[in-house]
Amino acid sequence: MKPTVHDIARHAGVSLATVDRVLNGRAGVRGITRQKVEEAIASLGYVRDLAAANLAKGRTYRFSFVLPVNDNSFMIGLKREVEAAIGRSAAERTHMDIIEVPAFDAGALVAALEAVMADKPDGVALVAIDEPRVRACVERLADAGIAIVTLVSDLGASSRHHYAGIDNIAAGRTAGNLMGRFLSKVDDRVGVLAGSMMVRDHRERLEGFLSVLSEDFPQVAILPVMEARDDAGVAEAMVREALRRHVGLNGIYSLGAGNRGLIRALRDLAAETRPVVIAHELTTSTREALVDGTIDAVLNQDAGHEVRSAIRVLKAKADGLPVLAAQERIRIDIFLKDNLP
Amino acid sequence: MKPTVHDIARHAGVSLATVDRVLNGRAGVRGITRQKVEEAIASLGYVRDLAAANLAKGRTYRFSFVLPVNDNSFMIGLKREVEAAIGRSAAERTHMDIIEVPAFDAGALVAALEAVMADKPDGVALVAIDEPRVRACVERLADAGIAIVTLVSDLGASSRHHYAGIDNIAAGRTAGNLMGRFLSKVDDRVGVLAGSMMVRDHRERLEGFLSVLSEDFPQVAILPVMEARDDAGVAEAMVREALRRHVGLNGIYSLGAGNRGLIRALRDLAAETRPVVIAHELTTSTREALVDGTIDAVLNQDAGHEVRSAIRVLKAKADGLPVLAAQERIRIDIFLKDNLP
DNA sequence: GAATTTTTGAGGTACGTAAATCAAAAATAG
DNA sequence: CTATTTTTGATTTACGTACCTCAAAAATTC
Numbered sequence: 121m122k123p124t125v126h127d128i129a130r131h132a133g134v135s136l137a138t139v140d141r142v143l144n145g146r147a148g149v150r151g152i153t154r155q156k157v158e159e160a161i162a163s164l165g166y167v168r169d170l171a172a173a174n175l176a177k178g179r180t181y182r183f184s185f186v187l188p189v190n191d192n193s194f195m196i197g198l199k200r201e202v203e204a205a206i207g208r209s210a211a212e213r214t215h216m217d218i219i220e221v222p223a224f225d226a227g228a229l230v231a232a233l234e235a236v237m238a239d240k241p242d243g244v245a246l247v248a249i250d251e252p253r254v255r256a257c258v259e260r261l262a263d264a265g266i267a268i269v270t271l272v273s274d275l276g277a278s279s280r281h282h283y284a285g286i287d288n289i290a291a292g293r294t295a296g297n298l299m300g301r302f303l304s305k306v307d308d309r310v311g312v313l314a315g316s317m318m319v320r321d322h323r324e325r326l327e328g329f330l331s332v333l334s335e336d337f338p339q340v341a342i343l344p345v346m347e348a349r350d351d352a353g354v355a356e357a358m359v360r361e362a363l364r365r366h367v368g369l370n371g372i373y374s375l376g377a378g379n380r381g382l383i384r385a386l387r388d389l390a391a392e393t394r395p396v397v398i399a400h401e402l403t404t405s406t407r408e409a410l411v412d413g414t415i416d417a418v419l420n421q422d423a424g425h426e427v428r429s430a431i432r433v434l435k436a437k438a439d440g441l442p443v444l445a446a447q448e449r450i451r452i453d454i455f456l457k458d459n460l461p
Numbered sequence: 462m463k464p465t466v467h468d469i470a471r472h473a474g475v476s477l478a479t480v481d482r483v484l485n486g487r488a489g490v491r492g493i494t495r496q497k498v499e500e501a502i503a504s505l506g507y508v509r510d511l512a513a514a515n516l517a518k519g520r521t522y523r524f525s526f527v528l529p530v531n532d533n534s535f536m537i538g539l540k541r542e543v544e545a546a547i548g549r550s551a552a553e554r555t556h557m558d559i560i561e562v563p564a565f566d567a568g569a570l571v572a573a574l575e576a577v578m579a580d581k582p583d584g585v586a587l588v589a590i591d592e593p594r595v596r597a598c599v600e601r602l603a604d605a606g607i608a609i610v611t612l613v614s615d616l617g618a619s620s621r622h623h624y625a626g627i628d629n630i631a632a633g634r635t636a637g638n639l640m641g642r643f644l645s646k647v648d649d650r651v652g653v654l655a656g657s658m659m660v661r662d663h664r665e666r667l668e669g670f671l672s673v674l675s676e677d678f679p680q681v682a683i684l685p686v687m688e689a690r691d692d693a694g695v696a697e698a699m700v701r702e703a704l705r706r707h708v709g710l711n712g713i714y715s716l717g718a719g720n721r722g723l724i725r726a727l728r729d730l731a732a733e734t735r736p737v738v739i740a741h742e743l744t745t746s747t748r749e750a751l752v753d754g755t756i757d758a759v760l761n762q763d764a765g766h767e768v769r770s771a772i773r774v775l776k777a778k779a780d781g782l783p784v785l786a787a788q789e790r791i792r793i794d795i796f797l798k799d800n801l802p
Numbered sequence: 803g804a805a806t807t808t809t810t811g812a813g814g815t816a817c818g819t820a821a822a823t824c825a826a827a828a829a830t831a832g
Numbered sequence: 833c834t835a836t837t838t839t840t841g842a843t844t845t846a847c848g849t850a851c852c853t854c855a856a857a858a859a860t861t862c
Contacts, residue, residue: 122848124847124849125848125850126848137851137852140849140850140851143849143850144849144850144851146851150858150859168848168849169847169848169849170849171849172847172848172849172850173848173849175847175848175849175850176849176850176851177849177850178850
């Protein structure tokens, strides 16, 4: 049987009250007595029953998710996953809410975080914007004893406790490796379709992609980056234009959103002249394109995993427990048409 | 505030005892009364507090892991993950033990399962051998009300409740797709290194691999399968022999264990003449080979995830709770040298 | 050694649920 | 209508921990 506080009391020859004082760091225990209790705890291998403790404390976890209002499939899916988690949280003693802020607006994000801080939740998960004001604000939250997890997009050199998202440099490198190997290896020219170079994830993906191509596939020429601001219409126009101008264009890496437009532009091409295409995020449209051969590979981050991981980490931090790094690592999924879920 | 049993009693105008009878399916409640209580439960949105319930019941989960004694890195890692989970389970009310059985021995596996059944655990996870006697035995365990999860290797058409492992046909197809695209596309010859065609995973991987190659890359010729019985020494000899005999061999798919031998055989080759190599399971040696370019891609199943998923599922089944399919899907990881964890 | 402060013990209540007992009430059978 | 059975209520204890109070004991100060 698992030892309880009663066992410790008996074993240490003290009362239950004293054990409680030691366990919960309350004052009024002599050093010698404290030591006796601690020895008993160690020798019996006592671990506090968190469920019973939370029940007694009437503890409830309160977490806030600060998400950007964004109409791309990924962000919509992310919000849906948070809502699903909220739906399931009825059974657990967890209250979560979603706070929506305008996308790419650091000021609005900071304002939202300040508001969140006011009602002192146990933890906050946010899709970060990598900006000094945001970093400073996160610092304040952390100082206020609130657990902070960045979601999808990280914050450089800040006091966030955890990042639930993929390594975007590695993702870009992976795309570069696949691109280099999928190409026919003669006179290759590759285009990159991005959302905006203002966003950290996109910058990092591009960085990784370019570095692998230049290191391992120096024969590949890279065209100027197309910035389509994650807009399908703009993306379509840009890709059409690029295909027209560069007849030998035989590779496209789409590292942002707006893939619907890219796919529309590609569908017109004959299968033989189709470039190798690698895109990000598995959505209805990229999935379809993968199946019918318009896209060759999709790199994906699983929004559901990210949300569940964020919640696990917030809970662990709130309890002062360690996090299982291996479990919480968000992986870069590589989907070909043969391993679709 | 979350409604409690007291709220239900008040709302339904019955006593606590009656609510308890309804909630726990005890006899002695008239249909009309039962209905009143159920309506109160529905209208208040009551969900039983599992932590409190388990505390009151003094419930402990007892699970058994039946693992093959096998000296390859993957199985050693799997066992280590189970041990790690056992180590963490101190905090939860969960008792788990590991039962080791000789590998590839259906009789021994059945005997072990029978022994396990004798002390009536709440759940059993096993690395299955796809064999009629095993299927029948699993059937008996399930009938005895024990939750059954197959781990890594599944059981066809049986009454196991869940499979915590990858789709091996999809894994083989993925390997085939990557192989077809990585090859130079002229006069390609590919060798397959397997453990044994007696094992379901290996058969399925081969099946998927061959079907993709014949569908999408018909110009690729496939040499007879080398069965190295997951032994590094045998694998090394076979690969050396194949490389000697078939000068144009430019692709190798290693779908089983014993990669250490494969890598030894490959290291002797000049980088230019090195075939495209795709292997399974990320271990110290395959990881090293990936980094130095001896292996081009590694397909992996995360043993840690499989074990944690198995435990979550066993617990859910023991509680009669639904399983979150999206969370429990074990993914086929594709590792290139650029996205190593 | 007395007065004061600090430490410890004993005991209770609470959290939300399970499970039991026994008596009271209601329904059904004869 | 009585006897019997079934249903319901009231109450209690328990799970393991937290947190509180009050008194007793021990240590410290003067």
